[in-house]
Amino acid sequence: MRNIHTTRLYDPWPDGVEPSVPIEGYTNTWLFTPSQPAIRKPVTRTETTGPAELWRKLICGDGNLAVTSTGKWAQGLYMRVFGQILDEDSRPIPNAVVELWQANAAGRYAHTLDNRRAPLDPNFLGNGRVRSDENGWYEFHTIKPGAYPVPVKDAWWRPAHIHFSVLGPGTLSRLVTQMYFPGDPMNDWDRILNSVGDAAARNRLIATQQHPRDAGTEALGYRFDIVLRGRNATPEA
Numbered sequence: 001m002r003n004i005h006t007t008r009l010y011d012p013w014p015d016g017v018e019p020s021v022p023i024e025g026y027t028n029t030w031l032f033t034p035s036q037p038a039i040r041k042p043v044t045r046t047e048t049t050g051p052a053e054l055w056r057k058l059i060c061g062d063g064n065l066a067v068t069s070t071g072k073w074a075q076g077l078y079m080r081v082f083g084q085i086l087d088e089d090s091r092p093i094p095n096a097v098v099e100l101w102q103a104n105a106a107g108r109y110a111h112t113l114d115n116r117r118a119p120l121d122p123n124f125l126g127n128g129r130v131r132s133d134e135n136g137w138y139e140f141h142t143i144k145p146g147a148y149p150v151p152v153k154d155a156w157w158r159p160a161h162i163h164f165s166v167l168g169p170g171t172l173s174r175l176v177t178q179m180y181f182p183g184d185p186m187n188d189w190d191r192i193l194n195s196v197g198d199a200a201a202r203n204r205l206i207a208t209q210q211h212p213r214d215a216g217t218e219a220l221g222y223r224f225d226i227v228l229r230g231r232n233a234t235p236e237a
Contacts, residue, residue, distance in 0.1 A: 016198030074124035076105030076143030088230025092136025107146030159186035
């Protein structure tokens, strides 16, 4: 009998969910966006079922970005980011590999390509990887990232955001996306967020802040559910 978690298929994205690229004023989208339409090939069992048990190959467990292995704390506003990995029918997807990367509190990435004059935090690398549990839940402890400018002629700033990569039950269910924060006025200026044409789809990229009675007083709480493809899909970003 087929395993529902390894053979699940997904409907195409509805119109307006996929971002419109390349994006004016964002160089990387011009460099890495194909100029020709994709060549469609028939989907085989390899794409819909593999690789099996990817979480065994990609070691998970580093979900606490706020504290180093030596017990030193990162600088910034501490927060807990959590949610469910779901399919288009709101069924949880267990054993999904969820990766996160982000800038530090000053809006700088711990990467050689980011040479902006903003401080690096020696106690914050800004990346982690976890596995969703049997009910599709994932969780990270981290700090709120800072905004940063995009160095182009018509300058603009990227609002606070977190990058996610999710590998579900098959290679075709991988999703690379971004999470934004509610109430940030710079969300309205962000050309990446606004490349998603459908307003409801854009809202699915914005996390829901949790009340302190639910999140506690040690850190802010944000819930960000991620839907892999199909109806109500979380847009790529």
